[in-house]
Amino acid sequence: MTKRATRRRGAELEDALLRAAADELAESGYAGLTMDRVARRAGTNKNALYRRWPDRLALGIAAYRLLAKSFQPPDTGALREDALETLRLANRHWSSPLGAILRELMAAAGSAQELLAQLSDRSADTTAATWLLILGRAVARGEAHPEALHPRVATVAIDLLRNEFVTRGAPTAPDEVLREIVDEVYLPLVRARGSVTERG
Amino acid sequence: MTKRATRRRGAELEDALLRAAADELAESGYAGLTMDRVARRAGTNKNALYRRWPDRLALGIAAYRLLAKSFQPPDTGALREDALETLRLANRHWSSPLGAILRELMAAAGSAQELLAQLSDRSADTTAATWLLILGRAVARGEAHPEALHPRVATVAIDLLRNEFVTRGAPTAPDEVLREIVDEVYLPLVRARGSVTERG
DNA sequence: CAAAATAGGGTACGGCTAGTACCTAATGAG
DNA sequence: CTCATTAGGTACTAGCCGTACCCTATTTTG
Known part of the structure; x- marks a missing residue:
């Protein structure tokens, strides 16, 4: 937890939180996605999370969406x-x-x-x-x-x-x-x- | 919790536990199915549960099966x-x-x-x-x-x-x-x- | 540029739950 | 009657969610 030079805000912080949540999700699944760990991983605390997502599920879904990839339909001719x-x-x-x-x-x-x-x-x-x-x-x-x-x-x-x-x-x-x-x-x-x- | 005249054992107790679990499940869903409440409802404690089912999920599934009804396929002629x-x-x-x-x-x-x-x-x-x-x-x-x-x-x-x-x-x-x-x-x-x- | 408003950070806590440990008491088999 | 088994009682650990409170950095605005 080294002190950050400058305090993150708004979108920057939000991205970091979502990124942390997605990483936790990928590593531990939804069952293992705890608010404390996400906050710690993002280098902050639960307040920042609860200010943006109403509960764990909403955060989980948002993080999942970040993980889901985009897709091009195939066209093989058959x-x-x-x-x-x-x-x-x-x-x-x-x-x-x-x-x-x-x-x-x-x-x-x-x-x-x-x-x-x-x-x-x-x-x-x-x-x-x-x-x-x-x-x-x-x-x-x-x-x-x-x-x-x-x-x-x-x-x-x-x-x-x-x-x-x-x-x-x-x-x-x-x-x-x-x-x-x-x-x-x-x-x-x-x-x-x-x-x-x-x-x- | 009036003391029972005779202490239940084996199948009798197991039925009571399962019945209690099924009732709790019907009332509160799986999320609300807590081991303590099931045990209390059956007039006993968690030990009796954990001796029979390894964890909450196993108990929940067993209780659900008790609730699921049987079924006769229709035969309308079409x-x-x-x-x-x-x-x-x-x-x-x-x-x-x-x-x-x-x-x-x-x-x-x-x-x-x-x-x-x-x-x-x-x-x-x-x-x-x-x-x-x-x-x-x-x-x-x-x-x-x-x-x-x-x-x-x-x-x-x-x-x-x-x-x-x-x-x-x-x-x-x-x-x-x-x-x-x-x-x-x-x-x-x-x-x-x-x-x-x-x-x- | 100062002051006020906003948002981040630290910490602690209440309330609830799963699962475990350990002991006492009833029961039934031999 | 004895003894192994099983039920019942109680307490405890450990974990988590969600909230509250208060302090501090940054931004806004007058």
């Missing part, structure tokens, strides 16, 4: 490869330490939709926009039925993988699971979409 | 109705206070597959067996393609709903979401399953 590649990316993310942290935060957020939203939005690889883009290109190539261009349908693959992630533990889903999702569910679904009203 | 009915049931469960508790427990279980398994197995409405049964009958009636009789495919509907439950907060998914899952995804998928290898 729907199957685009989908697999995007799933693999998400799978890697969820299977990494970050995935475990995400679990903890989602858990802690409980039913607070507002906070949950801040978590789901991360990692564009899971958003509807990404999948609509991928699928849109596939439709243009004639690989998928235009009817499938609907968020509920377009995101089925990632939704199923997320479900795997949630119900199984965090460890990486084998590539076979990804292929199953794509080959057994996603591709059949977007290719041959029979009209719903065809029968009853 | 796949669409069977699926919708089963989804509605799960939706009610997940939207009830029990659903919130399940969230907390899944969160606390983190990546411990062993514990997670104890949670997913509950409520037969979410298991593969149930969906294979429903779908099997549909195949027999000619409502679904035999190829669809595969766990990954059969459980798609409930998997998607679980995903809703996890990413949104707990509040009940509107019936429209359920219908969307069934009409836009599930039925098209199980009816017209194009061969996967048809293309690449």
Whole structure:
């Protein structure tokens, strides 16, 4: 704790706090993210934290967002490869330490939709926009039925993988699971979409 | 805490403890489930708990299982109705206070597959067996393609709903979401399953 | 440039919880 | 009757969140 030459304020201090929180989060997970340690790591004390975030969870989420990386959707020219590649990316993310942290935060957020939203939005690889883009290109190539261009349908693959992630533990889903999702569910679904009203 | 005439032991005491834990869980959720309160409610102390369950989480899961109800798959004679009915049931469960508790427990279980398994197995409405049964009958009636009789495919509907439950907060998914899952995804998928290898 | 307002820093504390230790008392088996 | 087992009582450690209080550096402003 060497005295600092000049006292940090405002954005500078806030960055340092967030950085410290993110580091602690990466090292110890949300369970190990304690306000005291974050403050100490940033070279200050809890007051600075509580002036900016209402509680530990809010700080945790903010720090997680700092850790989450940005993402470019693939464009391999084939729907199957685009989908697999995007799933693999998400799978890697969820299977990494970050995935475990995400679990903890989602858990802690409980039913607070507002906070949950801040978590789901991360990692564009899971958003509807990404999948609509991928699928849109596939439709243009004639690989998928235009009817499938609907968020509920377009995101089925990632939704199923997320479900795997949630119900199984965090460890990486084998590539076979990804292929199953794509080959057994996603591709059949977007290719041959029979009209719903065809029968009853 | 009036002295009991006779001191409870073994199974009798264990039941009382579990009952007390389940009641506390129902009243206060997992966050409010404290060992001291459970012990006091059962008219004993923490020793009795720690002799039986290694920690709070294990007790919480055991108590949750006590609360989870059993379930009979519907048989309405139409796949669409069977699926919708089963989804509605799960939706009610997940939207009830029990659903919130399940969230907390899944969160606390983190990546411990062993514990997670104890949670997913509950409520037969979410298991593969149930969906294979429903779908099997549909195949027999000619409502679904035999190829669809595969766990990954059969459980798609409930998997998607679980995903809703996890990413949104707990509040009940509107019936429209359920219908969307069934009409836009599930039925098209199980009816017209194009061969996967048809293309690449 | 002085004074007032603002924000950072240090420290301590209340209240709560998990889990452990240790001892006494009831119970049941042989 | 004896003894091993198990229940009950109580106290304790250690950790954490969130808050309060007061002092000090920096900035603002008059």
